[in-house]
Amino acid sequence: MAKGALKISQDHVYVQTLDEGAQVGISDFAAEALGTIIYVELPEVGDEVRKNEPFAAVESGKASVELPAPISGTVLKVNEELEDAPDLINQDTYSKGWIAVLAITDGAELEELMSKPDYDLFVASGEEE
């Protein structure tokens, strides 16, 4: 399946557009910062998610971290492999570690996200707000 541009939110959640819908997951930087992920709370297929509202959670070292949705949409698919192997996110978040596929409600929201090079600058600068 052809992949479009990778976009990432200030909350370290990425969107990778596909032919149909877009994969969302956490950035490589966030995966590294969280350490080994031991549990992923997935959304359910059919859930409506709203930009900036939590749509999933990941847990590492007794801390559960809610993930704000980078865009609004409807959940088309969830990555059930994460139920048995949550650390796929640590291994390769941009391919095997995706969390859900969303049908995007408003494509214009993608424009508000950073490109990967811009995101890398954003995290390197250490200033998140």
Added chain:
Amino acid sequence: MITKGDGWIVNLGEARYLQVLDLQRNLVDLRQKDSVPDTLLLVEHEPVITLGRRASKANILSTSAVLASEGIQVHPVERGGDVTYHGPGQLVAYPIVHLTQRALSLRRFVDLLEDTITQVLAAFGIQAGRNPQHRGVWVSHRKVAALGVAIRRWVSFHGIALNVSPNMDHFCHINPCELRSEQVTSMAELLGKAPSMEEVVQNVVDRFVELFPGKWREVSPAKLSGKIKAEPMQNVAL
């Protein structure tokens, strides 16, 4: 205007679990908007069992009828970790801290919470530390403080619960975080007598303020309610 390093310390005394959960969620929301500074809540709850996001109900050992007869409620919550118990004689600290404003990684934050409790215990002559397999604060192979935090948009909530002198029999209702209940201890057990809760609270505040530097000041529960325009917390007899 909230400036970096400001903070409120609020000793709620004895307060209901769900009421304090609401307060925490409210504070997290306000903290994200910079409407309140970092806040440390200190509280003792009524007997209650809470389940973290990945909790297994199998780790609650008593039937719901037994729990009901003892007046112990069970609440699923959004923190990390498995099953835990709160009750009178256990001091719970809930830090509502903006991690990115303090440039804290999640791991560092959790370490600092554990260090706070380890240093408090040292002040009482108890040598405690980490366990490589499990979070929390340990005295050899027994857990004296349980940890489970949640992060919502880089603001922490939930926290760490130190067993000062709780009813240890209540831990038999659960497998606390996949451990057997006999692997849990309290300051009272370790010292041979219950320390004063007031003294423990003061030690937790002192150590916390050192490890999370800033201009912390004590705010009464009534003042806090006024500041965040919330219903005043009702003090309950536990």
